[in-house]
Amino acid sequence: AAGVIQSPRHLIKEKRETATLKCYPIPRHDTVYWYQQGPGQDPQFLISFYEKMQSDKGSIPDRFSAQQFSDYHSELNMSSLELGDSALYFCASSRLVGLAGGPYNEQFFGPGTRLTVL
């Protein structure tokens, strides 16, 4: 079965450079989430999109921006990179499923992009 695809898998940048991370959700999934996992840390929510509109925002720096395109893929743009931005960036996708107990959302994760800022 198709899974969430992220590219690139590894990225090395210098301080103050920019980076673009891409996420391709599972077909027919309408929601995309971005998470950042620093070394030894738990994944932290950055931002999410539902039907190409931003649906929620977490602890995402102003230097970062993201969008979801008409084909539902999403890109996370990071500018003025800092050493502290070095982390694993996960993308997840989901599609709301109606269950007897109420709507249910299972998020499927991509393999992550490991960003190293030197």
Add this chain to the structure above:
Amino acid sequence: AQRVTQPEKLLSVFKGAPVELKCNYSYSGSPELFWYVQYSRQRLQLLLRHISRESIKGFTADLNKGETSFHLKKPFAQEEDSAMYYCALSGPGAQKLVFGQGTRLTINP
């Protein structure tokens, strides 16, 4: 505030022994609780969700609203259970996940 706490960063048990990974949460309302697992060099994948009340790979987890806990249990650990386990919660519907710090489980032969 939404918070998930996994008190043990590392847990090591012998094969065949029972396993319990602890998870406590803080949430005002009725959250959805999940356990995610990450095997070596693989992506995060859903192991259990509280609403389904199912057993996956011998693991079960019961939501205790009084104690705000969602501990993960398995009666007899297997070597292939060695992995990183994350407890997570979300609000109802398509909402972000809030993760705990994770517990690295090692099953010794």
